[in-house]
Amino acid sequence: MTTTGKQIFTTLDKGGALTVEVAETEFPDPTGNQVLVKMEAAPINPSDLALLFGPADLDNAEYSDGKIVAQMAEPFLSGAKGRHGQRLPVGNEGAGTVVAAGDGEAAQALMGQRVACVPGHAFSQYAIAEAAMCLPLGDHSAEDGASAFVNPMTALGFVENAKMEGQKAIVHAAAASNLGQMLNRICQEDDIALVNIVRKQEQVDLLKNLGAKHVVNSSDDNFMDQLRGAIDATDAYYGFDPIGGGKTIDTIFKAMEQVAVGKMSEYSRYGSNQQKKMYIYGRLDLGPTILTPSYGFGWTLSGWLLTPFLQQAGQETAGRMRKRVLDNLTTTFASHYKKRVNLEEMLTKDAATNYRAMKTGEKYLVTPWG
């Protein structure tokens, strides 16, 4: 007995046409330690948008009921060769109620419970999820639990990673995001200094109202002074950037090196001995990352993804992180949404162009039965 329901798929053909559509789908019965979750809420995260639309042209797309057909230009079309012709489900995470379970003990234990899950096809009325990755939500609503994984575990992952590497301060770019606000709360709780880089005065105000001590505005004329001052005050030679493209990381490395060189007593052709480390965890800017030769050889830049980090951190750490998220779901790790859309509403021009802009405080929540 299979279950049917509506689900969103994205397909990029090799000619550059990207089709995103709602389709009636059959879901298999869960086996082993799988569960079938009737999905109630799923957030649209930046990481979902990369797969859902990528850099396709949504302004000039064709919109019909539950369907978008847009064009993907080069070099992105060739860059996404691996997905050409594949009909892909979307939606990293969400929450709902377990309506069927495999024979496995872990799966059976979740039967009837509301859980947060990470199925990878959360923009759907049903989803098959691994019991081991489900977080029982107790009395919390699906909306409270919908974003319990990606942003909370990523923000917490940054702090865990910093601690593992002996760091007591973090620089964060695009820091007014939902994730950035969580990171701000975690750093306050854990006494980690945080240098927040934003690009608008209202984002400065927002973070300051949330108790952030160091917020620097890249649109200000004296931005470099602000950044150097904050690095000097915190000893933050370590950070995370979701922008990726352009000169953000270059600017941060430069400021770090200038602070370090300012503390040296004599000139060295090789720059300071201060090790500087940045991670790219997103690609809000798909342009190339630009690194100028302005900060010697004492730096490391690395990609950062949650799943490999959790594997490296080990089960005990991951378990401790999940417990902390659940214990603080409506406080430290709360997400806020601008709007709720069902699957068809999600694919209207107004909605798609709005949530794709990823503006601060404008996150969408998909409620597939709404």
Added chain:
Amino acid sequence: MTTTGKQIFTTLDKGGALTVEVAETEFPDPTGNQVLVKMEAAPINPSDLALLFGPADLDNAEYSDGKIVAQMAEPFLSGAKGRHGQRLPVGNEGAGTVVAAGDGEAAQALMGQRVACVPGHAFSQYAIAEAAMCLPLGDHSAEDGASAFVNPMTALGFVENAKMEGQKAIVHAAAASNLGQMLNRICQEDDIALVNIVRKQEQVDLLKNLGAKHVVNSSDDNFMDQLRGAIDATDAYYGFDPIGGGKTIDTIFKAMEQVAVGKMSEYSRYGSNQQKKMYIYGRLDLGPTILTPSYGFGWTLSGWLLTPFLQQAGQETAGRMRKRVLDNLTTTFASHYKKRVNLEEMLTKDAATNYRAMKTGEKYLVTPWG
């Protein structure tokens, strides 16, 4: 009783005039574990050139006896702010005979011996060096020992670093250099697979004649095919690049990722799980490093310098490396020179423009008493 001798200095004033000149200098008596070395030979390494001339305009410089005055353009002038107005000695390494020693036991033990040393002011008739960093050369000539430190320890450092990180294969860019040839010999001795990237057919021939198995030519139309083939054959997801600027590293990461993705059974929006790591150890190209979003998040790029590496590796490893260099000074770690110049000859237009071009097989040796 001080010693006097000729020495080379480089001074960049804040207006952009770079003066490089031979000057009569007083050398203090060595104290403690210092020794005074009468220098007999010192190589001009790429790392010396960065300090000696940087990107100054040598074609339109003024040349007089033992003196060059050249202009340094922006953005390099501002980029070198830390050295403005400072009269800096040059020359990382060289070899000569210890003619005076401090009271320290290590210094006294070297009295009268020929040593390789790393004084940082080797383009000089005398140099003050730390006994602990001197390598007694026994019966070797000063010319044999002049390049015993920078290139040998760097090439050996790459292999030691690869082993520490569990790697069995290395990609090396600009691989036909003196250092690249050493690396080729070390990798053969240590059974580490090496992918040599060069840009000319004669460099392919040169390395193949030295027994290199994988040499790929970036000037060939099918370069990417060659590079992917070599990575696939060796599992080299780890490497070193002395170029720094431009797209070399981007190209290497792309090829690595394409090989890794080719082995995956299904598409992942995040790219392969294959970790890729590259080190920049030089800046032959002072342009920005360009990293495109073409290889997911499983990559790390880091600066690499010998001194911090040796500190991290520890005394035992450093000692073992030094012994290996000394034991194989005229074989594995032999350097070859195109020309010998004294201090004045080093600052003629012909010589300066020639060795600054850093062509394969055209290394200069400074013989300050010649």
